[in-house]
Amino acid sequence: MATFTVDGGGPVGIKKELYEALDAIESSGTFASQGELPHVDPQIKVQDVSAISLPLQESQVRQMMEQAHQAPYGKGSETLVDTAVRNTLELNADQFELGNPDWDDYIKQACTCVAQDLGVDSPVSAELYKMLIYEKGAMFKPHTDTEKAPGMFATLVIGLPSPFEGGEVAVKHQGKKTILTTLQHGFSYVSWYSDVVHEVLPVRSGYRWVLTYNLCIDPSRPCPTACLHTDEARHLHRILKAWLNQNTRGERKLSHAYYRLDHEYTQANISPNALKGRDLASVHLLKEISNDLNLEIFLAAIVKRQMGSCRYDDHYNRKSYRSYKPYYDNIYFGNYDVGHRGRSGGIHDLEEIIDTSYEIDTLMCFDVDPEEDYLGYQGNWAVAIVPRDSIAHFLKVSTEKDALYISSARQGNKASVIGYLAKSLVHTPDDQFLIKTLKDLCREVWTVSESEPPGSYRPPRIVLPEAVIIKVLQVAIISKDQDFVKDAMDRHEGNLSLDLFTWAQEQIAAGLITFDTIKDSVLRAILTFPVLWKRQVAVNNFVPPNESMSDDVRSFVQRVHNIILEMIPQQDLGCQDGHAVVDMIPGYHDFSYLSSRVAPLVEARLSAIPFMFAFLSRLDQRTTDGAFPTEDGTNLYKQVAKLFVDTIDVRTLTSDGDEWSAAKAARLAYFIQEPRPASLPKSSVVTHEILAKFFSTLIRTTSDSDSIVGVLSRRICSRAPAIEASTFHSLWLPFLHALVRVCKANSIPTSMPDYQQIFAAILKAYVNNYVGERPSHDGNYVRPTVRHCCADCSSLNRFLSDPAQTVGRFSVNQKRRQHLHRRLDAAGIDCTHETERLGSPQTLIVTKSFRHHERVFAAWGRRKAEARVKLREFNKRDLTAWFGEEYEGLMGMVGHGASSGRRPARTVPLLSRSLAPGLPEQTRSRKRKAADIDVVDLTG
Ligand SMILES: O=C(O)CCC(=O)C(=O)O
Numbered sequence: 001m002a003t004f005t006v007d008g009g010g011p012v013g014i015k016k017e018l019y020e021a022l023d024a025i026e027s028s029g030t031f032a033s034q035g036e037l038p039h040v041d042p043q044i045k046v047q048d049v050s051a052i053s054l055p056l057q058e059s060q061v062r063q064m065m066e067q068a069h070q071a072p073y074g075k076g077s078e079t080l081v082d083t084a085v086r087n088t089l090e091l092n093a094d095q096f097e098l099g100n101p102d103w104d105d106y107i108k109q110a111c112t113c114v115a116q117d118l119g120v121d122s123p124v125s126a127e128l129y130k131m132l133i134y135e136k137g138a139m140f141k142p143h144t145d146t147e148k149a150p151g152m153f154a155t156l157v158i159g160l161p162s163p164f165e166g167g168e169v170a171v172k173h174q175g176k177k178t179i180l181t182t183l184q185h186g187f188s189y190v191s192w193y194s195d196v197v198h199e200v201l202p203v204r205s206g207y208r209w210v211l212t213y214n215l216c217i218d219p220s221r222p223c224p225t226a227c228l229h230t231d232e233a234r235h236l237h238r239i240l241k242a243w244l245n246q247n248t249r250g251e252r253k254l255s256h257a258y259y260r261l262d263h264e265y266t267q268a269n270i271s272p273n274a275l276k277g278r279d280l281a282s283v284h285l286l287k288e289i290s291n292d293l294n295l296e297i298f299l300a301a302i303v304k305r306q307m308g309s310c311r312y313d314d315h316y317n318r319k320s321y322r323s324y325k326p327y328y329d330n331i332y333f334g335n336y337d338v339g340h341r342g343r344s345g346g347i348h349d350l351e352e353i354i355d356t357s358y359e360i361d362t363l364m365c366f367d368v369d370p371e372e373d374y375l376g377y378q379g380n381w382a383v384a385i386v387p388r389d390s391i392a393h394f395l396k397v398s399t400e401k402d403a404l405y406i407s408s409a410r411q412g413n414k415a416s417v418i419g420y421l422a423k424s425l426v427h428t429p430d431d432q433f434l435i436k437t438l439k440d441l442c443r444e445v446w447t448v449s450e451s452e453p454p455g456s457y458r459p460p461r462i463v464l465p466e467a468v469i470i471k472v473l474q475v476a477i478i479s480k481d482q483d484f485v486k487d488a489m490d491r492h493e494g495n496l497s498l499d500l501f502t503w504a505q506e507q508i509a510a511g512l513i514t515f516d517t518i519k520d521s522v523l524r525a526i527l528t529f530p531v532l533w534k535r536q537v538a539v540n541n542f543v544p545p546n547e548s549m550s551d552d553v554r555s556f557v558q559r560v561h562n563i564i565l566e567m568i569p570q571q572d573l574g575c576q577d578g579h580a581v582v583d584m585i586p587g588y589h590d591f592s593y594l595s596s597r598v599a600p601l602v603e604a605r606l607s608a609i610p611f612m613f614a615f616l617s618r619l620d621q622r623t624t625d626g627a628f629p630t631e632d633g634t635n636l637y638k639q640v641a642k643l644f645v646d647t648i649d650v651r652t653l654t655s656d657g658d659e660w661s662a663a664k665a666a667r668l669a670y671f672i673q674e675p676r677p678a679s680l681p682k683s684s685v686v687t688h689e690i691l692a693k694f695f696s697t698l699i700r701t702t703s704d705s706d707s708i709v710g711v712l713s714r715r716i717c718s719r720a721p722a723i724e725a726s727t728f729h730s731l732w733l734p735f736l737h738a739l740v741r742v743c744k745a746n747s748i749p750t751s752m753p754d755y756q757q758i759f760a761a762i763l764k765a766y767v768n769n770y771v772g773e774r775p776s777h778d779g780n781y782v783r784p785t786v787r788h789c790c791a792d793c794s795s796l797n798r799f800l801s802d803p804a805q806t807v808g809r810f811s812v813n814q815k816r817r818q819h820l821h822r823r824l825d826a827a828g829i830d831c832t833h834e835t836e837r838l839g840s841p842q843t844l845i846v847t848k849s850f851r852h853h854e855r856v857f858a859a860w861g862r863r864k865a866e867a868r869v870k871l872r873e874f875n876k877r878d879l880t881a882w883f884g885e886e887y888e889g890l891m892g893m894v895g896h897g898a899s900s901g902r903r904p905a906r907t908v909p910l911l912s913r914s915l916a917p918g919l920p921e922q923t924r925s926r927k928r929k930a931a932d933i934d935v936v937d938l939t940g
């Protein structure tokens with residue numbers, strides 16, 4: 001029976017009729033299914049296992065088991081291996097191949113059968129997950145499956161032909177039980193919704209061999225709605241209508257009703273589209289009816305709260321299963337510590353139950369996007385059916401209880417309700433009671449965010465999402481509640497859409513509110529933004545630039561701008577801020593405000609490189625488009641550009657996406673994870689277009705006598721040898737191509753000294769820093785150690801760091817062997833490891849290898865070939881002009897001998913290498929000899 005009441009007692013009257021009508025809604029499917037499949041050999045291939053023929057032979061199972069590992073299970077957020085709970089061997093999907101090209105279609109057909117059985121109308125996709133091998137005694141205790149992918153709703157198991165006995169799957173849902181079996185001699189499937197409790201019973205003999213798949217539906221697809229035209233639907237509609245009509249006669253006693261869903265959901269996976277089976281049918285039908293009648297539908301997580309006495313039962317943990325969700329009602333009790341809710345432990349059997357009640361843990365509104373930060377509540381969900389005229393009462397009741405227990409889920413609950421209320425009130429702002437409810441809830445959220453009771457559990461702070469804050473503010477402003485407006489303006493923490501300011505301006509223009517009543521609150525909201533450019537855009541949206549603004553408004557803008565400028569010295573400044581400080585002027589101030597008030601502050605921030613580039617570029621743009629007097633604008637440009645160029649450090653420039661990632665480091669460095677050298681200054685992100693445009697503007701606005709281009713060229717050349725290897729492809733080479741175009745557009749030959757030097761310096765640095773020298777093989781057997789946690793790790797580390805030991809033998813039990821091999825894998829250590837299956841315990845043999853050298857050598861070859869292609873993208877005549885007599889040597893370094901078959905005649909005079917990051921230490925410090933210059937083309 002899927003019903004329960006919130007106020008105790010059995011359902012009577014309208015409530016009884018309502019529940020009966022809902023119970024009568026049927027879905028076409030069942031919670032689990034099984035069936036036979038035709039014989040199609042998937043052609044399974046497992047590395048190091050001889051060809052697998054069907055049915056499975058003992059010798060091959062044995063070989064596969066060599067490759068397999070003990071299957072873990074999930075408990076809360078942990079993944080554990082405990083053979084008392086799950087005793088199965090598994091191979092991950094990347095450890096084997098299914099060679100038969102028809103296999104995907106075969107699985108699609110199996111999915112069609114399952115979808116039909118489970119009553120799922122949407123297209124179902126299957127994602128291969130594991131291969132499982134159950135030997136005698138293997139089993140998996142009762143558990144539910146974790147939903148491992150978006151849209152996952154069920155598990156599909158394909159039984160492969162292999163003789164065995166036992167190993168049935170016992171499934172249980174809503175009091176119904178059944179036994180599913182995979183066939184011994186043929187192909188078969190079994191499947192169940194993820195929240196169905198299931199258990200694999202012990203295998204008595206042979207090997208049970210299966211593939212498991214995650215079944216998913218497209219999470220964004222609306223699921224089919226139930227049809228309003230059945231008798232059951234019409235009956236439900238009639239009853240709901242009668243219930244609503246009771247109010248017109250002043251006799252409605254039942255203010256709202258909950259109807260419990262059949263399946264369990266987590267906060268992460270519940271959404272109106274992801275409901276399962278009968279839940280989908282009943283909730284969608286209710287939603288459809290609610291569009292017709294004056295009803296609102298919510299999804300609510302319900303906690304059954306039982307008060308009583310208990311004795312701590314340590315045994316309980318042994319009964320914990322995969323996903324750790326007891327399939328009894330969630331039991332919480334009197335002395336229950338909320339801080340632990342949702343983690344392991346803290347759940348005990350009650351000896352004596354004194355009182356039972358139900359509470360809403362989380363409320364989800366249909367049309368409001370779910371919050372990201374909810375604690376993943378997993379358990380009983382219900383659909384809440386609320387007449388619209390009872391919503392304020394309902395929300396108040398359902399959220400008031402939260403005040404007792406403040407956990408993040410409950411705070412999330414409030415945020416969701418605030419979102420719902422604000423959204424509905426923007427359209428119907430006349431319900432004073434609802435406005436008050438909204439205000440109270442907001443205040444609670446804001447106060448909780450601030451209060452920090454010493455020593456007590458502190459709930460995580462809630463930042464209402466942008467879409468919610470704007471609605472709350474609009475409601476506050478429309479309802480002319482100045483205190484509420486002030487509070488809301490203060491609390492957005494930067495999470496406020498700038499559209500609010502445009503909206504407020506429109507309200508003023510339409511005469512709905514006055515500038516005076518709102519200006520102080522707006523000022524607070526503007527200053528609450530942590531970044532400068534948002535403050536500037538907010539002012540702009542609230543008071544669009546206009547020559548004829550009133551004195552009152554003009555002095556407001558002056559005041560805000562002055563405050564914004566005062567904050568510049570302490571502010572983090574980026575590209576958008578560079579534009580914003582220029583955009584503060586036109587329409588609001590004279591040019592002198594920019595030159596005398598703004599410019600000195602900007603000149604004090606020359607090291608904020610993206611900010612400076614953006615400032616200069618916007619200054620030039622606004623001067624060119626006539627917003628500033630040409631001469632004044634140009635002079636200011638030259639003044640600031642000169643100061644900037646005098647300080648710029650090109651080593652720090654990177655382009656977006658160039659961040660020093662482990663992957664890049666691995667590609668470029670000898671040691672697999674060389675950390676970024678700490679001595680390098682903080683990097684600044686710019687694009688090659690920005691750099692090239694800077695050159696082009698300098699060429700246009702400055703003269704030789706200003707010598708800014710010359711200074712910039714010398715600065716680039718002096719720092720180029722230390723440019724980071726990872727920035728050439730994304731920034732410096734595209735920049736050089738753009739610079740060629742800039743020179744061409746300005747009729748400047750690229751062989752002019754200032755430019756020739758830039759091209760030569762950057763391209764030399766490219767060959768030296770990106771390609772580098774041929775890696776040398778040191779033959780050293782010292783390996784990095786693993787993260788140390790036990791005596792086994794210590795002896796492993798002794799072996800790894802000893803240059804005299806090449807093979808280590810560790811005779812320890814399976815669990816400890818696994819521990820060691822995981823540690824080795826996690827640290828990416830250059831060695832092989834295998835188990836010698838002799839004696840007891842067996843022995844893990846670790847052999848030091850030199851695969852890293854091979855990798856490094858191959859990577860160097862690839863870089864060389866890549867650089868060769870990149871250099872060929874420049875004009876050969878240009879290259880010879882730029883490099884002069886170094887041309888042959890440099891081209892030789894990338895395997896492009898100028899005169900074929902001949903080694904370069906002379907050593908390339910290398911630029912300073914000491915600062916080249918990302919290259920192996922020994923490469924950096926060793927002096928390069930002519931004979932080292934390698935001209936072998938590794939790519940053929
Ligand atoms: O082996 C089976 O049939 C089911 C395995 C299972 O329950 C699981 O992988 O979650």
Ligand SMILES: [Fe+2]
Binds near residue numbers: 143144145155198
């Ligand atoms: Fe399972």
